[in-house]
Amino acid sequence: MMQRHFDEELKTLKEQLLSMAGMAEQSVGKAIKGLVDRDPQLAQAVIEEDSRINRLEVEIEEICLNLMARYQPEAKDLRTIAMIFKIVNDLERVGDQAVNVSERTLDLLREPLLKPLIDIPKMAALAQQMLKDSLDAFVSQDAELARAVCRRDDEVDHLNDQVYHDLLVYMTQDAKTITRAIDLILVGRHLERVADHATNIAEDVYYLVKGTTIKHRLAGD
């Protein structure tokens, strides 16, 4: 195989992506810990640190455009850069969801705990694992792992419905719970979105590895 210095540039790009992914994962982890531990400092930190993720998104997009313009990549090289260009967008949105969760946490801390959190931490754990697996699939170029991530999205959706219905019961029974219940419903919604972004990433990884898409086709799977 011939040495190409393009490969070094591609390697740097992948490292940048993984460092951004690490930040996004950490952000979600901290946001959930802040919520569960009722820790306003942690929630605040997530909000403040989001700008680092945003900056990296812009930097990586610029590198992708630069590489496409300069090297006219083909085949897998092209798919890699095009998918990284998309993945950074999902990671940036994951960071935003962590910020949203933290903002809800700060709201929730103004009042006593509505109910012990059971399904939300479960959802968070699932969404975080999906995110981690989608990025592991990227690193190991594992299309099957990527496909498996997509399948798990339904579990998170299901838990989200459950969270919504449980909290609806609280709200119909006692109007004083409405603010907190809505905050928690939103937290569920934000975590469900994290899982959606992980699914998008996994679909992109599948396309990167295989060159065929599995998007929008999983309904009958």
Add this chain to the structure above:
Amino acid sequence: MSLATECLSAWFGSNRAVKEITIAIPKHQATAIIGPSGCGKSTFIRCLNRMHEVIPEARVEGKVWLEGTDIYQEGMDPVQIRRRIGMVFQKPNPFPTMTVYDNVAAGLRLNGVRNRADLDSAVEEGLRLAALWDEVKEKLHSPGTSLSGGQQQRLCIARALAVKPELLLMDEPCSALDPIATAKIEELIYHLKQKYTVVLVTHNMQQAARASDFTGFLLMGELVEFGLTGKIFTNPSDSRTEAYITGRFG
């Protein structure tokens, strides 16, 4: 080694092919000069080591500063300039009657090097720098012309490097080569710039995009735009550059 031009113009008879170009070539970087056929890019690069004046009726005005000295000032020896600023041409042109070894050693011998050990080590170093050593070390005494086109071009690069120039000018170095040989030369440019400043003329703008750090766009003898290659190819400042690199003309 720093190289810069100041109001550099070049003529063929009454026809001015290069018009008042002022440019500072960044050190230890690869600079590509692009532009449509007839834009003056080859003429420009040939002015940088006083090769333009060898053509009858050709003349140059303006200055070319090599490390603070104008190479056109009186008393400068063009042969010495060309030794300090090596050049590789469009078509591989190894000396036809010479072996691989003798081709690389030719410049050194002209400069009076006779010691066999010195020649051996300079030939090996030149061939290694040109990423050709491993392919030819067993056939150093075969004719240079027995090599493939891509190898011959790297042999010419080795020949240029053997005399230890400070800069390397390449005038369409890949236009006679196939894509694999081209890729090898482009890789070589990437490695060479660690030791040399490289100026590359190419009509292949993808090559400029891939192989250079800085790009200058010439049109009708004028330097329209000069800047970082990444910038030129993603967001050029001049609409004429944009039109050229997107294939709307040229």
